[in-house]
Amino acid sequence: MTLSPLARDLRAKATRAMASARELQERDPDGSVNRCYYAMFDIARAALLNAVVREDELPRTHSGVISAFSKHAVQTGRVDQKLSGALGRTESLRLMADYTVLGSAAGMLGVAVGGTAAALPGALAVGLGVG
Numbered sequence: 835m836t837l838s839p840l841a842r843d844l845r846a847k848a849t850r851a852m853a854s855a856r857e858l859q860e861r862d863p864d865g866s867v868n869r870c871y872y873a874m875f876d877i878a879r880a881a882l883l884n885a886v887v888r889e890d891e892l893p894r895t896h897s898g899v900i901s902a903f904s905k906h907a908v909q910t911g912r913v914d915q916k917l918s919g920a921l922g923r924t925e926s927l928r929l930m931a932d933y934t935v936l937g938s939a940a941g942m943l944g945v946a947v948g949g950t951a952a953a954l955p956g957a958l959a960v961g962l963g964v965g
Contacts, residue, residue, distance in 0.1 A: 844880035871928035
């Protein structure tokens with residue numbers, strides 16, 4: 835299946851965000867968490883475009899994307915529910931990393947999210963035909 839230009843751009847953006855997350859993991863764990871989440875978020879948006887959602891109907895909010903992704907990807911059986919749930923969980927971690935002072939917990943948070951997010955964009959991309 836051919837990807838729309840926006841879906842291709844989102845996939846490329848997700849790839850860049852994941853590379854940044856890996857680079858930041860040791861020296862800026864909060865930034866790593868942020869980049870991991872946006873890698874997941876952008877690949878979910880690309881997957882929605884590839885699956886069923888027209889560009890002008892793509893949700894404009896984070897909660898809208900997460901909800902639509904769950905509806906279109908998980909409920910159709912294209913993505914495992916556990917894998918999809920990581921998007922919402924990582925959003926919560928991103929909010930913590932962006933808006934709180936995590937101190938030493940930030941390192942553990944970055945490592946945990948880094949492991950999940952490192953696999954997730956690729957798995958989502960393949961499962962939803964945007965990889």
